[in-house]
Amino acid sequence: MTTASRPQAGPPMGPPAAELIEAGFDLENADAPVLHHGMNLADLAHLLDLASAGVIPPDAARCLLDLLLEVMQIPAGDFPYDPANGEPYNSRERYFVSRAGDVAGWLHAGRPRREAVRVAFRLRLRSDLADLIEAAAELAVELASRAREHAATLMADQTYLQHAQPSTFGHYVLSFAFPVLRGGRRLSEAMAWTDASPGGAGCVNGTRLRADRRHVAALLGFRAVAEHTRDAMWQVDGLFDIVGAAAALAGRLAGLLAVAKTPSARSDNLIFAYGEVPRALGLALRTTRLTTGVVRTLEVNEARMRAVLESGFSQATDLAEYVMQTCGIDYRSAYRVVGHAVRQASAVGLRGSDIDGVLLDASATEVIGRPLGLTGHDLSAALDPWQIVVSRTTLGGAAPDEVTRMAEQAAAQAGELAGEARRWREAYRAAEDALVAAARRGAAGVHPEDLAERSAI
Numbered sequence: 268m269t270t271a272s273r274p275q276a277g278p279p280m281g282p283p284a285a286e287l288i289e290a291g292f293d294l295e296n297a298d299a300p301v302l303h304h305g306m307n308l309a310d311l312a313h314l315l316d317l318a319s320a321g322v323i324p325p326d327a328a329r330c331l332l333d334l335l336l337e338v339m340q341i342p343a344g345d346f347p348y349d350p351a352n353g354e355p356y357n358s359r360e361r362y363f364v365s366r367a368g369d370v371a372g373w374l375h376a377g378r379p380r381r382e383a384v385r386v387a388f389r390l391r392l393r394s395d396l397a398d399l400i401e402a403a404a405e406l407a408v409e410l411a412s413r414a415r416e417h418a419a420t421l422m423a424d425q426t427y428l429q430h431a432q433p434s435t436f437g438h439y440v441l442s443f444a445f446p447v448l449r450g451g452r453r454l455s456e457a458m459a460w461t462d463a464s465p466g467g468a469g470c471v472n473g474t475r476l477r478a479d480r481r482h483v484a485a486l487l488g489f490r491a492v493a494e495h496t497r498d499a500m501w502q503v504d505g506l507f508d509i510v511g512a513a514a515a516l517a518g519r520l521a522g523l524l525a526v527a528k529t530p531s532a533r534s535d536n537l538i539f540a541y542g543e544v545p546r547a548l549g550l551a552l553r554t555t556r557l558t559t560g561v562v563r564t565l566e567v568n569e570a571r572m573r574a575v576l577e578s579g580f581s582q583a584t585d586l587a588e589y590v591m592q593t594c595g596i597d598y599r600s601a602y603r604v605v606g607h608a609v610r611q612a613s614a615v616g617l618r619g620s621d622i623d624g625v626l627l628d629a630s631a632t633e634v635i636g637r638p639l640g641l642t643g644h645d646l647s648a649a650l651d652p653w654q655i656v657v658s659r660t661t662l663g664g665a666a667p668d669e670v671t672r673m674a675e676q677a678a679a680q681a682g683e684l685a686g687e688a689r690r691w692r693e694a695y696r697a698a699e700d701a702l703v704a705a706a707r708r709g710a711a712g713v714h715p716e717d718l719a720e721r722s723a724i
Contacts, residue, residue: 283353292350298542299355300343305387306359307339308699310374311706312466312486313383318709322476323373325712330370333710334363336703356380377476378469385465385500388541390487390695392509395548396458397692402555403451403516404685407444407677409562414441414674418667421652422572423581430581433652436567437674438665444677446515447555451684453512458691460505464489468496486705488698490691506540510547517554573652580609580619582650589649590627594639604631604639620650 283292314335318328338346352358357380363371417437424434464487467473467480473496477483484492493499583605590601607630612622624641631639648654659665663673 288350292353295541296348296350296355299348301391301542301545302384302387303343303346305390306383307335308390308487308702309383309386310335311702312483313378315486315705315709316477316483317376322376327370327373329710329712330367331374332706334366336706336710354380356383377474381500382465382468389461391545392461393458394695395545396454396461397688399513399548399552400451400454400688401685402552403447404681406555406559407447407681409559410440410444411674411678413562415671417567418670420567420569421576421656423576423579430579432584433576433581433655434665435656435670436572437670441670441674448677448680450512450515455687457505457509457512462489463491463493465493465499468499471497471500486702488695506544510544513547513551516551576652577620578618582619582655583609585655586649600635604634607634
């Protein structure tokens with residue numbers, strides 16, 4: 268290939284094309300407010316790290332730290348993010364240059380601009396996840412509370428849009444607590460993925476300027492470091508876990524899967540995710556809190572539920588089991604006999620509790636060609652809804668004592684989940700406070716070595 272035909276190397280010479288602005292930068296800048304606070308924190312930690320290592324001249328570090336502390340006071344909506352400049356970080360760079368001149372160039376040392384956004388994204392996600400985990404735990408507690416309250420409130424549970432078996436409202440409402448708790452635990456696992464710092468990853472292979480990536484991680488309160496430098500920049504699998512777990516409460520997933528298709532390309536493969544994942548978590552948070560309010564304030568009409576239960580034939584399954592055991596016939600035949608009896612009773616306006624041995628013997632004669640000798644038998648154990656419910660003492664059953672035990676267990680698990688989320692949130696806040704305090708000391712001229720020692724977490 269001749270020199271003349273060789274593709275020209277180096278950065279673009281002109282402004283971004285209108286199509287690129289519309290397809291990429293517009294989208295990313297629209298979500299800049301989501302990441303604004305996190306980018307400020309990422310920049311502060313980066314500067315403190317480089318200052319403590321002597322990479323940035325002390326005067327430049329003080330100037331930039333002072334400027335960043337000022338920018339932290341600017342609301343995201345008031346900062347001059349402009350898609351015509353490119354990515355949000357480009358707008359930040361322009362602003363810093365306009366305020367500090369070439370000194371602002373030190374902020375680029377040892378990292379691509381993408382890194383600040385990646386760090387900010389994780390800072391935002393871990394905060395959102397802590398909120399959602401706590402909300403899920405609160406919903407589970409409320410469900411458990413209503414389950415204890417109504418452990419003996421009879422109702423007809425349903426399958427296939429028809430009465431299935433006599434149960435209690437407590438057992439029914441508690442069935443929603445366990446999926447919520449599982450969702451909360453999945454969110455907690457996703458939070459652990461989120462809480463790994465991509466700081467210091469460089470473009471793809473690391474940087475010679477930052478010997479210990481754990482320092483930036485500690486400054487930002489990350490519990491771990493995303494190890495492989497290239498993977499740290501481009502990994503997206505944890506985002507699927509986050510939105511998938513949130514979808515169990517309420518959310519969206521399909522659109523996000525598109526980000527897996529471009530592991531390293533322009534425009535940035537996470538442009539869609541920057542706003543979509545926080546919005547998914549926000550939607551799940553709102554709906555979870557709404558559901559908690561609904562559960563807390565709902566009025567349970569116990570008399571109406573019992574009346575509906577007693578008017579139907581939800582005892583059919585228990586009656587078929589009673590016939591099977593008492594008469595020594597197979598369950599399918601017993602079920603067919605009971606089904607015939609139910610049809611006959613329904614046709615003349617009887618209820619399930621009105622079925623007696625005479626009707627069952629007549630139905631057996633029709634179905635299997637002989638009576639079962641049930642005339643005169645006491646069928647209350649198989650027909651009385653309360654006796655049916657209290658018999659369900661097996662693990663997870665509807666007996667009131669078992670429902671109460673499960674409700675207490677669910678409440679305890681929810682408490683543990685909420686406590687863990689609160690502890691991490693407190694740790695994040697403490698790290699942020701310490702970071703800002705260290706930046707203020709740096710802006711005031713504290714020696715870099717003292718700064719590094721005092722900012723370690």
